[in-house]
Each structure stands twice: as structure tokens, then as C-alpha cells.
Amino acid sequence: MPNIVCCFKWVVDEAYIKPSSSGKIDLEWAEYKLSDYDRNAIEEAVRLQEIYGGGVTAVTVASSDATKGIKDALSRGPEKAYFINDDQFENLEPSQTSAILAQVIADQIDYDVIICGEGSSDMYSQQVGPRLAEKLGIPCIAFVNQLSIEDKQIIAERKTDEGMEVISAPMPVLVTVLPDINNPRVPGLKDTLAASKKPVINIELEDLASEYKRLLIDKGLKAASIERNCTHFGAGPEDIKAFVEAIRKTGVIDRG
Amino acid sequence: MSGVWIYADKYEQVFELLTAGRGLADSLGTKLTALVSGDNDTAQDLIARGADEVLLFPPLAEDQPVQDYVPLMADEAREADPDIFLIAASLKGKEMGARIAARLDTALCSECITMNIDDKGKLQMERLMYGGSAIQTVSINSRPQMATIPPRAYEPAQVIDSRQGSVRTLKKPEPSGMKVIDRKGKAQSSGDISAARVIVCAGRGLEKQEDLDLVRELAGVLGAEVACTRPISEEKHWMTEESCIGLSAKEVKPALYLGIGVSGQIQHLVGIREAGIICAVNSDENAPIFESADYGITGDLYKIVPALIEEFKK
Numbered sequence: 084m085p086n087i088v089c090c091f092k093w094v095v096d097e098a099y100i101k102p103s104s105s106g107k108i109d110l111e112w113a114e115y116k117l118s119d120y121d122r123n124a125i126e127e128a129v130r131l132q133e134i135y136g137g138g139v140t141a142v143t144v145a146s147s148d149a150t151k152g153i154k155d156a157l158s159r160g161p162e163k164a165y166f167i168n169d170d171q172f173e174n175l176e177p178s179q180t181s182a183i184l185a186q187v188i189a190d191q192i193d194y195d196v197i198i199c200g201e202g203s204s205d206m207y208s209q210q211v212g213p214r215l216a217e218k219l220g221i222p223c224i225a226f227v228n229q230l231s232i233e234d235k236q237i238i239a240e241r242k243t244d245e246g247m248e249v250i251s252a253p254m255p256v257l258v259t260v261l262p263d264i265n266n267p268r269v270p271g272l273k274d275t276l277a278a279s280k281k282p283v284i285n286i287e288l289e290d291l292a293s294e295y296k297r298l299l300i301d302k303g304l305k306a307a308s309i310e311r312n313c314t315h316f317g318a319g320p321e322d323i324k325a326f327v328e329a330i331r332k333t334g335v336i337d338r339g
Numbered sequence: 340m341s342g343v344w345i346y347a348d349k350y351e352q353v354f355e356l357l358t359a360g361r362g363l364a365d366s367l368g369t370k371l372t373a374l375v376s377g378d379n380d381t382a383q384d385l386i387a388r389g390a391d392e393v394l395l396f397p398p399l400a401e402d403q404p405v406q407d408y409v410p411l412m413a414d415e416a417r418e419a420d421p422d423i424f425l426i427a428a429s430l431k432g433k434e435m436g437a438r439i440a441a442r443l444d445t446a447l448c449s450e451c452i453t454m455n456i457d458d459k460g461k462l463q464m465e466r467l468m469y470g471g472s473a474i475q476t477v478s479i480n481s482r483p484q485m486a487t488i489p490p491r492a493y494e495p496a497q498v499i500d501s502r503q504g505s506v507r508t509l510k511k512p513e514p515s516g517m518k519v520i521d522r523k524g525k526a527q528s529s530g531d532i533s534a535a536r537v538i539v540c541a542g543r544g545l546e547k548q549e550d551l552d553l554v555r556e557l558a559g560v561l562g563a564e565v566a567c568t569r570p571i572s573e574e575k576h577w578m579t580e581e582s583c584i585g586l587s588a589k590e591v592k593p594a595l596y597l598g599i600g601v602s603g604q605i606q607h608l609v610g611i612r613e614a615g616i617i618c619a620v621n622s623d624e625n626a627p628i629f630e631s632a633d634y635g636i637t638g639d640l641y642k643i644v645p646a647l648i649e650e651f652k653k
């Protein structure tokens with residue numbers, strides 16, 4: 084029966100990000116959320132467990148205030164979580180996150196399948212999964228939208244620019260999943276209550292005995308404004324006329 | 340050692356990266372190396388288009404995925420120690436880039452939108468963050484400086500006669516244990532939204548697949564291509580991903596964009612940032628798309644779109 088590990092990230096909800104008048108990014112009012120496609124990763128881990136048995140462990144690397152994220156992840160079905168946290172783990176880059184995950188997973192967790200989201204909602208670098216596979220020295224199948232296990236082999240359908248490929252690989256294996264692989268459940272009150280009773284293994288930087296160097300130099304962040312001055316129209320016949328007239332006047336359509 | 344390296348798993352993008360790489364190699368006064376699978380004719384073509392050196396991969400076995408080149412590419416790069424290694428941001432390229440970077444213990448700027456060489460000869464790169472609401476500038480403190488480059492960011496390199504270069508054939512990659520047991524091409528989509536002058540975009544405001552006919556009819560009247568949001572292509576599969584606009588899909592630059600039942604989340608909007616006129620029909624007056632639109636109608640698309648078709652026909 085497979086031991087399944089799913090990785091997730093607790094991220095700033097980009098819907099709350101509004102550029103300030105100075106063109107800087109203002110995170111003061113930001114809310115946090117479980118990164119969108121990591122919900123698919125967790126759901127897929129739980130779905131595989133429902134079919135093949137085994138266990139599901141959720142793992143995150145985060146700053147110490149991400150405890151809400153642990154609860155959110157556990158309410159979606161995994162039976163325990165590894166919370167690798169430190170105040171220094173703010174804005175880690177993909178090479179650091181994957182190296183930290185690799186060290187903890189290699190040393191402490193039994194795994195046959197590791198599932199990551201295709202990319203996080205905040206950075207969307209799409210690197211942590213493939214890098215983690217390399218650090219663990221296991222096969223990587225990225226951008227998967229269908230997954231099954233047959234005879235100790237993983238069978239994955241993955242998207243390519245040309246169409247799709249079905250891949251078979253021996254376990255242990257890492258896959259990154261696309262949003263259309265499943266419909267993540269919405270946890271209910273019972274799930275949330277159950278989540279607070281599940282074991283959480285806390286790991287801090289000093290337990291890791293390794294250095295994770297920053298290689299990417301952040302040279303600044305600026306708001307990418309896409310705001311325009313909208314002229315609003317209602318739904319009445321006169322509005323439709325005026326709307327079409329306004330578009331015609333810009334000269335962007337050839338006919339009429 | 341020095342040099343600029345490029346790799347793309349598709350020829351169109353090899354040509355685009357040759358343009359990008361040639362520019363960087365010239366400003367650094369170094370040579371441009373292209374990695375590609377193919378034969379000597381391919382290699383000569385790449386040399387004519389700007390490569391100084393071509394490293395040729397021998398063909399893979401039928402059931403070998405292209406990712407089996409990863410260990411070889413990392414070993415060659417470790418040996419040659421180039422300054423810069425650019426990889427096309429195709430789905431395969433993004434995965435391969437991350438894995439090569441992990442093997443080389445270096446950083447990678449994913450889907451880099453601009454590149455410049457600063458006065459110390461270092462790459463300065465920009466990329467989108469927070470779904471596209473912010474642009475981050477980064478540089479890399481390790482070697483090689485790696486980046487993945489989105490499609491169509493550079494013009495394809497043209498053939499210049501009389502260019503000279505060297506070709507080296509690499510050894511056959513070892514099988515990794517991963518096997519391709521089936522491949523399927525994708526359904527052909529009708530038009531090309533990247534080149535369209537007018538785009539009508541369908542969003543999740545549509546209740547069922549048949550309702551796309553309404554959007555198609557409007558597009559027909561406008562001489563427009565039909566595009567869609569990610570939920571329409573990836574969740575509902577009503578249209579192909581070729582038609583999808585946004586952060587994880589295509590960027591478009593039409594003179595006119597008209598969104599029908601599109602909420603206007605940032606990940607979609609980044610794909611239409613360069614559109615001339617942005618228009619939207621949405622029943623929710625607080626839909627975010629109105630903040631980024633030039634003209635908006637608040638109303639039920641099932642009433643508005645037929646009325647628009649009539650009015651545009653006049």
C-alpha cells in the first residue's frame with residue numbers, strides 16, 4: 084500500500100493585492116490561503132489512498148505563522164502533517180524550499196508517491212516539484228491530469244505542448260498535478276474539527292543542520308497596473324446602442 | 340569558461356532563443372551554443388541562424404521521454420560552465436529547466452519577460468508574481484544564470500549565409516526507467532488567437548457548452564476569434580487550451596477584446612494587458628474585469644449578447 088506525501092504552500096491571496104498609489108505592492112491587508120493547485124495535490128493524494136490504501140502525509144515549509152495553513156491542509160484528508168517552520172523561512176526561493184523538503188522527506192518520511200501542485204499561486208515558478216525529485220534522485224512527471232497505480236508502477240497522463248503523453252514509472256516517483264485532475268473537496272465543520280486532533284510534527288531550522296543559500300537576488304517588486312477607466316453601460320436598448328457606438332468610434336472593428 | 344547556452348524542445352522556439360541568445364552572447368563577447376536533437380542538417384541551419392556551436396542529441400528510443408536528456412544536459416553544462424543557460428518555457432522545458440538547475444545547484448528565473456545585461460555583465464531579469472499583479476526584478480548569484488523564456492517573446496532568428504560553427508554529437512542518453520506508453524496529439528482548434536485583431540472571450544458565466552454558439556455568433560458578426568478563460572478549457576473542456584488567455588496560457592494583443600461572463604481575475608487579465616480596447620459583459624457590477632475595462636455592460640449575457648449581435652449587424 085502506497086505511502087503518499089503531498090506538499091503544499093500557504094500563500095498570500097493575490098486577490099487582496101492592490102498596488103498603492105506609489106506603485107509599490109501593499110501586503111498589509113492581505114489574507115492568506117492554501118495555494119490553489121496544492122488543493123488538487125492534497126485531493127489527489129487522498130483520492131489515491133481511498134483506492135489503494137496506504138497513508139497520506141502533508142508537508143509544508145513555511146514561516147512560523149502558517150499554522151492556519153496546516154489546519155486547512157489537514158481538514159482536506161491527510162492524517163498527519165510535517166510543519167517545517169522558521170521565521171527565516173519567509174520568501175524562500177524554489178532551490179531552498181526543495182532542498183529543505185528533500186532533507187526532511189529523505190530522513191523522516193516513508194514515501195512511494197510525492198504529489199505537488201504544478202506551481203504556487205504567489206510565485207508560480209513551477210520549480211519546487213521537479214527540483215525536489217532531483218534532490219531525492221527519483222523520477223519526475225510534471226503537469227499530470229490523470230493518475231493511477233498498476234503493478235507497483237505509476238501510470239500518469241501528462242499534458243505536453245503537443246497534446247498528451249501517458250507515462251509509466253517505477254515508484255518512488257514525484258508528480259506535479261494540474262487543476263483539472265480533480266475537484267478539491269470543500270472541508271466541512273466536521274473536517275475542521277477532526278483536523279485539530281491530527282498529529283503535527285514540528286521541525287525547525289536548527290533540526291535540519293544544513294545551510295540553504297539564497298541564489299536569487301531580489302532587486303525589487305513593482306505593481307503591474309492593469310487598471311483602466313471604465314465607461315459603464317446598463318442593459319437597456321439605449322445602452323446597447325451607446326455601447327456599440329462607443330466601440331465603433333474607436334475604429335477597431337472593420338465592418339459596420 | 341564562458342558562453343551562452345540555449346535549449347528548446349521545439350524548433351520554433353529554438354529559433355526564438357537563438358535571437359535572444361545571440362544578443363546576450365554579443366554583449367558579453369562570448370559564443371552561443373545551441374542544444375538540439377536532430378541531424379547535421381539541423382545543426383548547420385542553427386549555425387546559419389546564429390549559433391557558434393551546436394551540441395546534437397542522438398535520437399531517443401520511441402518510448403523514451405525527452406526528459407531523459409536532463410542528466411546529459413546537466414553534465415555537459417557542468418563541464419563547459421556557461422555564463423547563461425536559457426530554456427524555452429514549454430511544458431517540457433519548464434520541467435527540464437528546473438531539474439537541470441537543481442542538478443547544477445543554481446537558480447532559475449521562471450518565465451522571464453525581459454533580460455538585460457548590467458554593467459557588471461550580469462543578467463537582470465523580470466518576471467510576474469502574484470498572478471501577474473506585480474513584476475519582480477531578479478538576478479542570479481550562481482552559475483550558470485538560468486531562465487525559461489516564454490514563447491513568442493523574441494522574433495525567430497533568420498538565416499545568414501556564410502556563418503561558420505562547430506558541431507559535436509553527444510552520447511545517447513541512458514533510459515531513466517520512465518516510459519512513454521502512449522501519445523496523443525491535441526484536437527485542432529479553429530483559429531489562432533495570438534494573431535487575432537478582435538477577440539471575443541467566453542468565461543464561466545456561460546451555463547452550458549451549447550451556449551458557446553451565442554458567443555461564436557457574436558464573434559462571427561465582429562470577424563473575431565473566440566477565446567476562453569482557464570475554467571472553460573481546463574475544467575469544463577469546452578474549448579482547447581490553445582484558445583485560453585492568461586498567465587498559464589496565451590498572452591494576446593488584439594485591438595478589441597470583449598469578455599462575456601468573464602470575472603477578470605488577475606491571472607486572466609495579464610493575458611490581455613496589451614489589448615487596445617477592453618470591453619466586458621458581466622451580470623455582477625462589482626466584477627473585477629470592470630476595473631480593467633474601457634467599456635462595460637452590466638447585465639445578463641443571455642439578454643445582452645443577442646442584442647449586441649443585432650446592433651453590431653446594423
Ligand SMILES: Cc1cc2nc3c(=O)[nH]c(=O)nc-3n(C[C@H](O)[C@H](O)[C@H](O)COP(=O)(O)OP(=O)(O)OC[C@H]3O[C@@H](n4cnc5c(N)ncnc54)[C@H](O)[C@@H]3O)c2cc1C
Pocket residue numbers: 119120202203204207541542543544545567568569570571583584585586587588589599600601602603604605606607620621622623626638639640641
Ligand atoms: C496559478 C494560477 C494560474 C492561472 N492561470 C489562468 C489563466 O492563464 N487564464 C485564466 O483565464 N485563468 C487562470 N487562472 C484562474 C483565474 O484565477 C480565474 O479563476 C479564472 O480566470 C476565472 O474564469 P472565469 O472568469 O471564466 O470564471 P469566474 O471567475 O467563475 O467568473 C464568471 C463570471 O461570469 C459572471 N456571470 C455569471 N452569470 C452571468 C450571466 N448570466 N451573464 C453575465 N455574466 C455572468 C459572474 O458574475 C462572474 O464574474 C489561474 C489561477 C491560478 C491560481
